[in-house]
Amino acid sequence: MAQTTLTLNDSNFDEQVIASDVPILVDFWAEWCGPCKIIAPILEEIAEQNNGKLAIAKLNVDDAMNTARRFQVMSIPTLILFKEGQPVARIVGAKPKGQLIKDLEPHL
Secondary structure, three states, X not given: OOOOEEEEOOOOXXXXXXXXXXXXXXXXXXXXOHHHHHHHHHHHHHHHXXXXXXXXXXXXXXXXXXXXXXXXXXXOOEEEEEEOOEXXXXXXXXXXXXXXXXXXXXXX
């Protein structure tokens, strides 16, 4: 992961996401998830292109089951955009970069 992506877990989620000054897109993923691996480089590109106005974070659902349950993540990849500490958009499944940007832009 590049420096543009935060790594989250159950203990640092609220500190990093809920208290974030910028919108933060959380990627709920797992090592064994093929589609998660496909979108990872796309999320890196989006993070680099939106540095300062959007943060990208990754949360491994196998390591942070409590947070995944808290946000009712039933399948992965699930991307949840948090703005001012509140979830404002949810994207389930791997999508191409253009579609991800289109889904996120109204909230940025």
